[in-house]
Amino acid sequence: MKVNGVNIVEKETRYSELTEYELQQEIAQLKEKARKAEQLGMVNEFAVLERKALMAQAYLLNPEDFKPGEIYGIEGDPGVYFRIDYMNGVFAWGYRLGGSGQEEALPISMLNRKK
Structure with a gap:
């Protein structure tokens, strides 16, 4: 600037x-x-x-509340679920269920506990 x-x-x-x-x-x-x-x-x-x-x-959430192996819904993408393989800071790394099988990272603020 x-x-x-x-x-x-x-x-x-x-x-x-x-x-x-x-x-x-x-x-x-x-x-x-x-x-x-x-x-x-x-x-x-x-x-x-x-x-x-x-x-x-x-960054307002606790990454320890999100566990590898668990399945979460994705905010803004109803009916799509995400399985966490591992955590890195505030990012959950894993796969969308029924998706392409490609690994991706989502900020934990996008994840909802599966009902």
């Missing part, structure tokens, strides 16, 4: 470094920006902001 012709380096803050309150503020701002993008028909911008909000939400 340039201010009066001078390059200014902005420090990018990681979600893992934010407090619970700061994460909640960030999520609220992202959701508001996403709402505005949706109203303006900016589909790609909306999708990016929604994904960022999901990432921030993952």
